[in-house]
Every structure is written in structure tokens, then in C-alpha cells.
């Protein structure tokens with residue numbers, strides 16, 4: 001099953017490679033991984049999407065916790081949570097396709113953020129599924145480039161994951 | 164007026180921090196990146212530097228030192244090849260959770276990443292085989308990082324920590340203060356076990372009809388040998404130790420039924436297979452211990468005590484996990500068992516002990532005692548007798564290691580020192596040197612094979628220089644015996660590249676290093692030769708014992724087999740197996 005793990009870790013050089021190294025050394029899957037500083041500049045947050053049997057996900061959780069730089073690991077699947085991903089996508093939009101693309105962007109609540117004669121660059125956020133659906137909905141031949149951020153997640157309500 | 168702190172150079176800080184940490188011995192080898200440090204070492208007397216002859220030897224010697232004492236082993240090597248040579252020893256310590264602090268020199272900070280002379284990414288290379296590692300980029304962080312390194316290496320589940328120090332950091336200066344304590348928000352090992360889990364465990368333990376205690380290296384690392392003995396004796400249950408756990412429980416006690424696993428005793432492995440409650444203490448269900456996981460302890464409910472949560476349920480599902488320091492948890496268990504109204508009922512255990520007795524009657528470690536060709540098992544039995552079971556024994560890797568584990572009965576922890584997890588040939592001799600430095604008045608023997616021994620033979624020089632008289636008993640079967648055994652069993656006796664051709668004259672070799680060499684070729688001479696070797700209190704002795712080339716290690720669980728599917732020695736009472 002797919003799990004979203006939210007990690008707080010010391011913002012130290014090499015911390016990212018410890019996590020990446022752990023996954024490759026132990027043969028764990030990573031679907032996506034994002035890292036950025038938090039409100040506390042000495043702490044980074046990493047959001048990791050992984051999958052596997054329950055036993056494997058339990059091992060992943062424990063092994064991450066064991067890393068000396070890792071302050072906290074939370075499996076967002078254990079909470080009501082919201083996940084979002086940012087996608088930037090470049091599509092061919094010549095005169096004949098322009099209106100159609102524009103309409104799709106509106107339906108999916110995206111924004112066109114750059115325009116040239118033949119090209120729209122679109123920004124869209126949402127769950128991974130929604131972004132997948134948008135890509136599906138477009139004519140494959142029109143897509144020039146897709147850049148996705150990987151998933152970020154946060155728990156709902158007054159529960160906060162802090163160091 | 165407040166006393167102003169001293170301003171010291173990085174290299175001085177290094178030496179002072181080791182002193183303040185209480186380090187007595189530093190195993191090392193110099194080179195460009197660490198010359199400032201070596202210059203400071205020259206000027207001080209607090210830390211004794213042991214000049215090994217290869218950096219692998221430094222890490223193994225520090226490792227042996229740590230295993231024999233419980234204190235961290237400390238190593239200093241230069242950048243590049245110094246660091247890469249140390250990696251095998253670091254990985255060896257990592258697999259067995261041994262506390263080491265390894266300092267590696269590094270090129271100056273402004274050159275890092277430029278493919279500078281003798282630059283390697285030591286942090287990157289060692290990352291997968293350390294508990295943690297640090298790159299010190301600023302001299303102001305040096306003292307605090309050293310403190311953290313010792314703390315991380317020795318607390319929780321111990322392990323090696325690497326500290327990479329660029330050369331310029333050892334030249335820069337700052338105020339020196341060695342921190343008294345460390346506080347790391349990201350690293351807080353668990354000590355106490357959860358009381359609810361302990362209660363559940365007691366309930367399960369007391370309900371057992373066919374119980375089994377299986378304990379590992381964690382008991383030794385956690386200094387919990389006394390508690391393990393108390394716990395086992397109160398309950399009257401049978402106990403087995405892993406290869407790493409030997410000595411944690413008295414091997415000569417009647418409740419001890421031998422080592423378990425691939426070359427474990429018939430009775431220990433059979434008891435594992437048939438037990439109804441398994442109490443795993445500081446053990447990690449390694450594949451050499453469990454055999455085929457599908458067939459592992461099919462009838463047992465399992466209690467597992469370990470300080471490392473990731474060890475629990477990693478290979479085998481567990482019914483009652485207890486995360487905590489084994490010493491604390493065992494104490495709590497003992498207290499709760501003593502407070503129980505229902506006392507352990509020895510009657511309930513009678514049929515179980517009877518069954519174990521029948522398995523033991525198979526006499527799985529029996530070998531041919533009449534042979535004139537020297538049997539390796541005999542050499543180890545004799546050594547055990549002559550040293551009254553009280554020597555520190557290091558070993559290399561192969562058949563001799565398994566025979567040492569089977570035939571030397573360890574009654575005390577930290578006496579059996581071997582590379583269990585990584586299985587590193589070349590470990591034995593440098594480890595023995597480290598042990599002897601830690602315990603100069605004890606008998607230290609290295610049981611080796613002629614193939615393993617030469618992998619770190621250069622450390623014979625170190626033994627001479629630092630006056631660490633160890634006794635090397637090389638069981639010379641002219642083969643990489645363990646490889647030969649597998650080739651005999653699984654490759655129709657095609658002995659591909661396992662014959663040790665062109666061996667040196669080991670007696671002369673020992674002599675050329677300034678030691679004593681003794682060759683033994685007859686069973687009748689073994690005892691006197693061992694006595695002679697042990698009588699040279701202040702000399703290192705290399706015994707070249709010419710043993711039976713065809714001898715195999717039994718019992719054996721082949722790959723894919725379960726504990727109940729052991730292959731037994733032709734010498735054991737196989738009819739008894741049918742009866743049992």
C-alpha cells in the first residue's frame with residue numbers, strides 16, 4: 001500500500017543522502033521525495049511517498065527513525081491528512097487547440113502562467129490523482145514537458161507535526 | 164575574573180579531547196592529512212598510540228579492544244587510502260554493533276571535491292557501514308563533534324562512528340572546552356521497556372510448557388550477562404546462545420544446551436523447532452541462526468527484547484515485542500516473575516527436559532578421538548582444558564571459527580571475540596592484539612586458519628613492538644576449509660581454488676617477525692605443544708598445527724533447510740536420532 005511519510009530532520013549536509021542511501025541499500029521503494037527547510041531553519045522536512053507490504057513499511061519507518069539525524073517520522077496514513085503536489089506542464093496550444101486547452105485548465109482549476117504563440121505553460125496543484133487525471137485528459141501529442149514536485153502532505157485539524 | 168578558556172589548535176584539541184574522554188589507546192597509521200595531529204601526539208603522554216602495519220589492522224585491533232572491555236575502540240588514519248583500508252574493519256564492527264570511533268584525515272576544506280591528492284569521500288564511502296558519521300568543517304565544532312561521536316558510538320545499540328577531519332581544521336585555532344554532556348534532539352535511545360509489554364511477556368513466559376531462551380550479542384553489549392543468568396535460573400528453562408552471544412550464559416551450566424543455528428547443536432536447534440514459547444533476548448534473528456524462515460519455530464509464540472526497534476519483527480513476526488535496554492528489561496522481568504503468586508512449576512517442564520535429553524544423547528559434537536592425524540576439535544578441547552576455560556579467544560572466519568565456538572566452553576562474557584556478522588577473514592590476529600593491550604595479564608589466544616591468518620599477518624610486527632604476547636593457534640588444513648566443505652557438499656567435491664598452495668614456513672615466518680614458531684604434526688604432541696606455547700608468558704607464539712584436511716563442521720543446516728533438518732556428523736549416534 002502507498003504511504004506518505006513526513007520526516008523532520010536536522011538540516012545538515014548529507015542528511016538527504018543518508019535517507020536516499022538507506023532506501024537503495026535496503027531495497028525500499030521511493031515513489032517521490034521532497035525536502036525543504038521549515039519554520040525552524042535548523043530543521044528540514046522531507047515528505048516521502050513509499051509503498052510495499054505492511055511489514056516493509058514498518059521497517060522503513062523504523063529504519064528512518066534509526067538515522068541519527070532524523071528527529072521525527074510520522075506516517076500520514078495514520079492521520080486524516082491533506083496531500084498536494086505542484087505540477088508545471090508545457091503544452092502545445094496553437095490556434096486550433098487553444099480554446100480546448102484553456103477549458104481543461106479551467107475545469108481542473110489550473111492557471112496558465114506563461115504564453116507564447118504556440119505554447120501554454122500551466123501551473124496546477126492537487127492530489128497526485130488529480131494531476132494524473134489532467135494529463136490523461138489532454139491529448140498526449142500536445143504535451144511537451146511535465147515537471148512535478150512530488151507530494152507534500154499535512155495532517156488536518158489542530159494536529160501538527162513538530163520537532 | 165572568570166578564567167579565560169585556552170586557545171588551542173585543532174590538532175591539540177584532538178589530543179585533549181581524547182584525554183578528556185578517557186581514551187588510553189589510539190590505533191593508527193600516519194599520512195599527510197593527519198600530520199598536524201601526529202605532531203601533537205608526539206608531544207603528549209596521555210594517549211598511547213599503537214602503530215599498526217595496515218589500517219585494516221587498526222580497526223580490527225580497536226574492535227577487539229572494544230569487544231573485550233566494553234569501552235569504545237579508537238582509530239586514527241589518514242585520508243584516501245588510509246580511510247579506504249579502514250573500511251573493512253568499520254563494516255566488521257558495524258555488523259556486530261561494536262562501538263568504535265574512527266578519525267579519518269581529509270584534504271583541506273577548500274580542496275574537498277577537487278579530486279585532490281589522497282582525497283576520497285570518506286563520509287560517502289562509510290555511510291552505509293557506520294552508525295553515524297561527521298565531517299568537521301570548522302575547528303569550533305571539533306570538540307563537540309568528538310564528544311557526540313563517543314556518545315553515539317557507545318549508547319543505544321552501539322556501533323562505529325567516523326569523524327572526518329580536514330587538514331586545515333587541525334591547523335586552525337579556537338577556544339577549547341570539552342562538553343560534559345551531549346543532548347541531541349534527534350537521537351534518544353530507549354532504555355526502559357514498556358511496563359504493559361513486560362507484563363504481557365511474563366504472562367506468556369509463565370504459561371510455557373516447552374520454553375526456550377535464545378540470547379545474542381545484545382546481552383554482552385548491554386552488560387546484562389548477570390541478569391540473563393538470574394532470569395534463566397529462576398525459570399529453569401533451557402537456553403541457547405548465538406555465535407555472538409556465547410559467554411553471556413555459562414556454557415558449562417546444565418541449562419545451557421549449546422549454540423544454535425547453522426552449526427548449532429542438535430539439541431538447541433531441535434528445541435527451537437519444537438518450543439512453544441521463545442524468549443529472544445538481544446538477538447536479531449540472523450539468517451545463519453534461523454535457517455529457512457518459513458520453517459522457523461513453527462509452534463512458538465515469541466517474546467523479543469531488543470534496544471533497537473528495527474531489529475524487532477524485521478525477519479520474524481513477534482507476539483510480544485519489548486523495546487529497551489536488555490539489562491533494564493531483564494531486571495524488570497525478574498522482579499515481576501518473583502512477585503508472581505504462581506511460581507515456575509518445574510513439574511510442567513519435566514517432559515520437555517526429558518525430550519531435550521534425548522536429543523542431546525545424539526552427541527552431535529562427537530568426533531574421532533583415536534585419530535593420529537590431528538583433529539581440529541581436539542586441539543580446541545585441549546586448549547579449553549589447559550586455559551581452564553578462562554582465556555580470551557579471538558578467531559578468524561571459517562571452520563576453525565565454528566569449532567572454537569562449539570568446543571571452547573565460554574563461561575564469561577567478552578571472552579569470545581569473532582566477526583560474526585560480516586565474517587571477516589583477517590580479524591583474529593589484530594583483534595587479539597587489541598584484547599591483549601586491554602588485558603595485559605590475561606591469556607589471549609587467536610584461533611585461526613592458515614588462509615585467514617595471512618590476511619593480516621603484518622600485525623605480528625605490532626605485537627612485537629608493543630609487547631602484546633598473544634598465542635596464535637593456526638589450524639592448518641591446507642585448505643580454505645569452510646569453502647572446501649561447501650564445495651564437497653554442494654559442488655560434487657570440485658575444489659575450485661580453495662587449496663592453499665605455496666604456503667610459507669610458518670615457524671620461520673614467526674621467527675622472522677621476532678616471535679616463536681611451533682609446528683605440531685601428531686595428535687600425541689598437541690597437549691605438550693600447547694603447554695609449551697602457553698608457558699611463554701611474554702612471547703608471542705605462532706602454532707602451526709597440521710590438522711586433518713577432510714574434517715567437516717557438523718551439525719550443519721544447509722541453505723533452505725529448517726532447524727529440524729540438520730545434517731549430522733557420521734560420528735554422532737544417528738540411531739538415537741530415530742529414537743528421539
Ligand SMILES: Cc1ncc(C[n+]2csc(CCOP(=O)(O)OP(=O)(O)O)c2C)c(N)n1
Pocket residue numbers: 559560561562563564586587588589611612613614615616638640642643644645646
Ligand atoms: C575477507 C574474506 N574473504 C573471503 C571470505 C570467504 N571465506 C569464508 S571462510 C573461508 C576460508 C577460510 O579458510 P581458513 O582461514 O584456512 O579457515 P578454515 O575454514 O580452513 O578453518 C573463506 C575464503 C571471507 N569470509 N572473508
